[in-house]
Amino acid sequence: MSAALASESGRSPFRRRWMPLGVAALVAAAVVAVVVRVVPRSQPQTRVDRGPASPNVPLAPMTLSADGVPTFRWTPTSAATRYRVSVFTVDGRPVWTREVDAPPITWPAEEPRTPGKYTWSVDALDGGAIVARSRLADFEVTR
CATH class of the missing domain: 2.60.40 (Immunoglobulin-like)
Structure with missing residues (x-):
């Protein structure tokens, strides 16, 4: 019966079963790729003082x-x-x-x-x- 069903749809039972998961995985990957490209990755302007001065450190206990x-x-x-x-x-x-x-x-x-x-x-x-x-x-x- 599977052979008859396979010949009717032109796909094997294996492909019919796993094809929707493959399509879903491709769609998910495309969405992730779009989100990664759309979300800005800018950082606030930050410089690190590497000079001889000590870093500003809270003195605890205040x-x-x-x-x-x-x-x-x-x-x-x-x-x-x-x-x-x-x-x-x-x-x-x-x-x-x-x-x-x-x-x-x-x-x-x-x-x-x-x-x-x-x-x-x-x-x-x-x-x-x-x-x-x-x-x-x-x-x-x-x-």
Whole structure:
């Protein structure tokens, strides 16, 4: 019966069974190729300071004033003209970001300071381009 069926359609049972999977695989490959070509791969302008200056590194633990206001300090780098300080919740949500000319910076008075655990980082900037980037440093606000 398979031979009769094969002769009617002009294909073997094997080809009839696996052909749709082959077509689906080709379509999937074509979609992936189109998506890979369409998605932009541009990176933000970043330069790395490889000079003798030390990288800007958050100094941990950062300090708290008598009233519990965090003060953020880091090691400056000679390649930077400004610094961007960013504070995040432990799950990565931005809390606030500020740019300053030099360290240190305190938690801005206009930003709510909810007790909890946070992380912070510093980007050293020169003309808007990042010349050095710190790792995230953990800290906790208790009041």
